[in-house]
Amino acid sequence: MEFRHLGRSGLMVSEISYGNWITHGSQVEEDAAAACVRTALDEGVTTFDTADAYANTRAEEVLGRALKGVRRESLEIFTKVYWPTGPGPNDRGLSRKHIFESIHGSLRRLQTDYVDLYQAHRFDYETPLEETLKAFDDLVRQGKVLYVGVSEWTADQIAQALKIADSMGFDRIVSNQPQYSMLWRVIEGEVVPLCEKEGIGQVVFSPIAQGVLTGKYLPGQPPPEGSRATDPVGSTFVSRNLREDVLTRVQELKPIAADLGLSLAQLAVAWVLQNPNVSSAIVGATKPEQVRDNVKASGVRLDAEVLRRIDEVLDPVVERDPGKTRAMSPRSRPQ
Template identity: 65%
Template structure:
């Protein structure tokens, strides 16, 4: 395993982080979750990412139980706040009320006194940014979080949040965006700003929700119970990741993965980790053996010529438009 600094902070994280979105509390039960987490630890993964809204708070509980008895200082636990965690009018967003109540709930479920990183899961257009950042600063000063980060914020939002954080005596250290071979919308603007401000990327969906594993084939049936499978077993063809042209280009990556001596999945994760602004790539797993394959990507260096071949193969199916950073989709 390789360990990297989280942005310009002093904290190291494992280059492969284990995330439990859509798995713990949904796809798998506690025994399987614990098995995956313990395998992750055995493989050198020390960074674990979750969120209060995952599986309606059950994912945090599952992670807390899976890490029970593990020396707290030996791991980095990340969680997030923004999406609904209940039916009340204040059970969502980044108001001071919701943030303060959410951190307490997260700590209780995670069975810990603090999280290493507390992240704004999206930007809240209904709450003054000053209110949000003051609440985060108070949480840091109370010792309930060591660091503060954001997820899917635009460059304007990151710059504003970073400036306020500095005024309050804290610092934003990370951004958690979607990033993979097919989805590169952070490269034109978010990454340069993050480098300027000292934020590291903790990227989600390095496998493009499974598409970059090569398991979806052009004209083929969808794998049973997969993310893009309909009830009748067909592909959900409306999603941009499973368009025929995209799937054909992804299949053309196989020789490049073989050239690197990697599976398609490990090749995709290794590609993400070549970006020097990426501190960690989040991978999920419902079976321990899935982690073993992904971890091989941590120490791989892909030659510039091979990276250029990836760009050539994928061509115009790559999305690079910075206007598609997800926060734009959340605007009222």
């Protein structure tokens, strides 16, 4: 496993992070989830990403139990706040009240005194940004949070936050967690250039496009049983890439991966890691062998000719529109 700085901060993170969005607390049994975490640790993964809203807080509980007994200083634990965690009007968003209540709940479920990175899971249009950033900064001063970041914010939103932090002396954002893959490149137009300039690293999710870039979804055939496309939550996100033209072109990547001695999943994860602004790529898993396969992408270098061949295959189906990066309703499902 290789390691990178999280943005311009001093924090080192594993190139491959383990995330438990759908899997822990909902899609797989706890024993299977724990086995995946142990495998990730065995393979050198030190960075673990979750969120309070995943599986209605159960994902944090599962991860906390799975990591119990592991030397805390050897881990980087990331979580997030914003999505609803209860029925009340203050059980969501980025108000000071919800942020403080959420971090205490997350620390309890994760069985830790602090998180290495606390992320605003989306931009909150209903709360003054100054209030949100002050609450984050107070948590840093209290030692409950070491670094702060955001997830799926636009370049303009990140720029606003940096301007306020600089003017008020708050800790700056060090990371952004966007969706990024060979098929979904919307951050390249505006977000990445700004973040490179400002020292913010990307911790990207869905590098294998919810499983589409593994090649397991075949054109003209129904999704495999038990796949994300058959899960009520996961299918919401994977459906846009289940078009025949996308699936056909993904199959055309197989010779490229084979020439490099890689699986399609390894090629997909390695591809996002070629972007120097990417600090880590989050992978999820329902089986330990999926973890072992994905981590082999760490340290892989793809030369210019390989990148050209990938673009030649995928260009007609790649999404690059920066307008696709928008905050969603507080009642939408989290990622």
